Amino acid sequence: MGAELGNYKSCVSARSTDKEILRHAQDGGIVTQLFGFALDEGIIDGAIVAATKEFAHKHPEKAMMDNSNMEFHEPWRPIPVVVTTKADMLAAAGTKYNISPNVSLIKEATRSFGLDKVGIVGTPCQMQAVRKGQLYPIGLRDVGSSIALAVGIFCMENFPYQSIIQLVEDHAAMKMESVRKMEIGKGKFWVYGKRGQVVQLPLKVTHKYEQPGCHVCLDYVANLADVSTGSVGSPDGWSTVFVRSKIGDSVWGKAMAAGCFETQPIEKVKPGLELVTKLANEKITKNKKTLEERATFGVGKALRNPYI
Amino acid sequence: MADKITVGYTHLSGCTGCTVALADNYAGLLTLLDKYVDLKYMPTLADARHIQKVDVSFVEGSCCINDKLAVEELKETREKSAVVVALGGCACYGNITRFSRGGQQNQPAHEAYLPIGDVIKVDVYIPGCAPTPQMIRNVAVMAYLLLKGTKEQKDLATAFLKPLMMAAQKGTTACFCDLMTEVINQGLCMGCGSCAAACPVRAITHEYGKPQGVRDLCIKCGACYNQCPRSWFSFDVVSNYEAINEAIMAALQ
Ligand SMILES: Cc1cc2nc3c(=O)[nH]c(=O)nc-3n(C[C@H](O)[C@H](O)[C@H](O)COP(=O)(O)OP(=O)(O)OC[C@H]3O[C@@H](n4cnc5c(N)ncnc54)[C@H](O)[C@@H]3O)c2cc1C
Ligand code: SF4
Ligand code: SF4
Ligand code: SF4
Numbered sequence: 058m059g060a061e062l063g064n065y066k067s068c069v070s071a072r073s074t075d076k077e078i079l080r081h082a083q084d085g086g087i088v089t090q091l092f093g094f095a096l097d098e099g100i101i102d103g104a105i106v107a108a109t110k111e112f113a114h115k116h117p118e119k120a121m122m123d124n125s126n127m128e129f130h131e132p133w134r135p136i137p138v139v140v141t142t143k144a145d146m147l148a149a150a151g152t153k154y155n156i157s158p159n160v161s162l163i164k165e166a167t168r169s170f171g172l173d174k175v176g177i178v179g180t181p182c183q184m185q186a187v188r189k190g191q192l193y194p195i196g197l198r199d200v201g202s203s204i205a206l207a208v209g210i211f212c213m214e215n216f217p218y219q220s221i222i223q224l225v226e227d228h229a230a231m232k233m234e235s236v237r238k239m240e241i242g243k244g245k246f247w248v249y250g251k252r253g254q255v256v257q258l259p260l261k262v263t264h265k266y267e268q269p270g271c272h273v274c275l276d277y278v279a280n281l282a283d284v285s286t287g288s289v290g291s292p293d294g295w296s297t298v299f300v301r302s303k304i305g306d307s308v309w310g311k312a313m314a315a316g317c318f319e320t321q322p323i324e325k326v327k328p329g330l331e332l333v334t335k336l337a338n339e340k341i342t343k344n345k346k347t348l349e350e351r352a353t354f355g356v357g358k359a360l361r362n363p364y365i
Numbered sequence: 366m367a368d369k370i371t372v373g374y375t376h377l378s379g380c381t382g383c384t385v386a387l388a389d390n391y392a393g394l395l396t397l398l399d400k401y402v403d404l405k406y407m408p409t410l411a412d413a414r415h416i417q418k419v420d421v422s423f424v425e426g427s428c429c430i431n432d433k434l435a436v437e438e439l440k441e442t443r444e445k446s447a448v449v450v451a452l453g454g455c456a457c458y459g460n461i462t463r464f465s466r467g468g469q470q471n472q473p474a475h476e477a478y479l480p481i482g483d484v485i486k487v488d489v490y491i492p493g494c495a496p497t498p499q500m501i502r503n504v505a506v507m508a509y510l511l512l513k514g515t516k517e518q519k520d521l522a523t524a525f526l527k528p529l530m531m532a533a534q535k536g537t538t539a540c541f542c543d544l545m546t547e548v549i550n551q552g553l554c555m556g557c558g559s560c561a562a563a564c565p566v567r568a569i570t571h572e573y574g575k576p577q578g579v580r581d582l583c584i585k586c587g588a589c590y591n592q593c594p595r596s597w598f599s600f601d602v603v604s605n606y607e608a609i610n611e612a613i614m615a616a617l618q
Binding site: 063064121122123124125134137155156157158159160161162163164165179180182183185186188189190191192193194195196197198199200201215217218219268269270271272273274275280281302303360361363364365 | 563600
């Protein structure tokens with residue numbers, strides 16, 4: 058046991074008390090519920106989330122600048138958007154297992170979108186980007202103090218969009234548009250079809266499709282978020298939640314008092330923190346090894362190490 | 366006050382945007398000047414303009430080598446300062462002045478602009494076009510802690526400034542291409558989007574999660590690369606973001 062879970066003030070297993078959110082959410086609906094509550098309370102004016110391309114096509118004014126052909130239907134491709142209503146937050150709920158560059162909107166959210174208090178959800182690396190941006194705001198004038206709530210989601214790895222097509226259409230033999238949900242859990246990549254079919258792929262199939270940049274990543278549970286959450290450690294339909302910063306503690310406390318969440322002590326649930334710790338350690342150990350291998354990659358030539 | 370640090374500001378071929386960014390700290394700037402910084406010389410914001418011996422000098426703008434006075438001032442700045450900070454894209458990387466072909470009034474023969482690191486040794490970079498008020502503030506507070514702080518504060522300031530010192534050692538060119546050659550080609554990009562957010566001219570979009578640059582728009586400021594968490598990232602510093610932010614804000618109260 059060491060620093061693999063980051064600093065946190067409290068950790069619980071939780072799920073939203075809003076049935077509608079649970080119907081759309083990936084796990085316990087922590088992200089969507091917390092943003093919805095923060096919006097109601099005026100803690101944030103809006104949030105940067107990963108919407109579907111279809112949503113971005115319908116609402117280009119809410120989306121990141123993107124030059125791709127929006128007429129071309131690409132199910133499960135996320136596009137970062139700034140949303141200011143609970144309905145739009147709900148529309149963006151659920152995990153898309155491919156890259157959504159949410160931080161790309163962090164400045165624009167405070168400019169043309171006019172938000173003074175920005176919420177953002179992202180993977181651990183995106184939380185690192187947010188915090189680097191607050192301490193070293195090289196091109197992010199006035200952005201740092203506008204970040205009112207940064208919610209991190211656990212992440213073992215991410216995929217390019219084309220990898221997901223490959224996994225779903227080639228390996229799982231399903232059409233992208235017929236997929237209801239994708240999930241990584243219990244050592245498998247799960248694809249749930251809209252008509253009830255379920256396909257599971259062993260992770261040894263998915264590994265080669267991972268985004269290479271993930272192989273130097275040293276954070277599993279979004280150590281730098283205000284609140285971070287993921288499914289691992291908690292029972293199905295529940296989420297493991299780390300409350301980390303002062304901001305996170307304050308927002309979480311208010312949301313709890315308002316009855317947003319049902320919780321169970323993390324010590325009481327199975328598999329609990331033991332599994333989270335194990336997976337975090339596995340990820341960090343594996344990727345540290347990759348960094349070491351990069352140092353002696355060529356003949357007298359190293360690949361670059363970003364960490365100083 | 367005796368334990369202030371002495372600071373100077375040399376203005377070469379820059380648009381005064383860096384000066385404005387410094388001034389845009391408003392009350393924070395007044396606190397800095399009140400408690401921590403003795404501003405010895407600076408065009409625009411101080412009475413004295415002539416270069417003097419100081420602890421830290423900020424240099425705005427690149428240096429036109431056809432302009433004798435600019436070259437002299439830059440060299441004098443180096444000789445008289447313990448620490449030289451290149452402030453802004455032009456001083457660090459040439460930025461928009463890289464595109465000069467001369468011919469402008471009233472000095473049409475001035476056409477060869479170099480980032481200051483091509484003329485003198487530079488210790489710290491603050492990239493960005495314009496650099497942000499908060500970045501200037503953070504570096505100023507850290508420079509103070511480095512020179513006047515307790516042992517602990519010195520260590521923090523050293524760790525904070527280290528990547529900006531490494532940037533100064535790394536080189537004097539910047540471009541969108543840095544993301545291709547140093548991040549994507551090196552297998553390090555993870556698609557966070559910071560680069561696109563940082564770009565002052567919106568030269569960067571993301572296609573399938575990876576940055577795509579309109580290189581004709583790029584002004585070579587270096588913001589994208591330096592903002593990218595996969596260019597440089599210090600866990601020691603960034604993991605303590607909360608305490609460091611609080612310390613900086615408290616210092617400016
Ligand atoms: C690539 C990836 C890998 C993950 N790996 C793990 C893991 O190994 N273990 C684990 O426990 N959890 C993992 N998660 C997190 C998990 O899948 C859920 O996202 C998390 O539990 C939140 O669920 P929720 O019900 O609270 O959120 P919801 O209410 O469903 O909201 C999810 C939020 O995440 C946003 N989002 C969706 N996709 C992305 C994306 N690609 N990038 C950024 N934001 C996005 C949505 O816009 C939405 O706002 C991963 C998530 C991603 C995106
Ligand atoms: S594994 Fe790391 S780098 Fe890859 S998406 Fe997840 S947090 Fe980002
Ligand atoms: S900031 Fe760096 S890691 Fe993030 S998308 Fe841009 S190039 Fe990739
Ligand atoms: S792409 Fe933008 S941020 Fe990057 S160097 Fe060019 S102008 Fe600067």
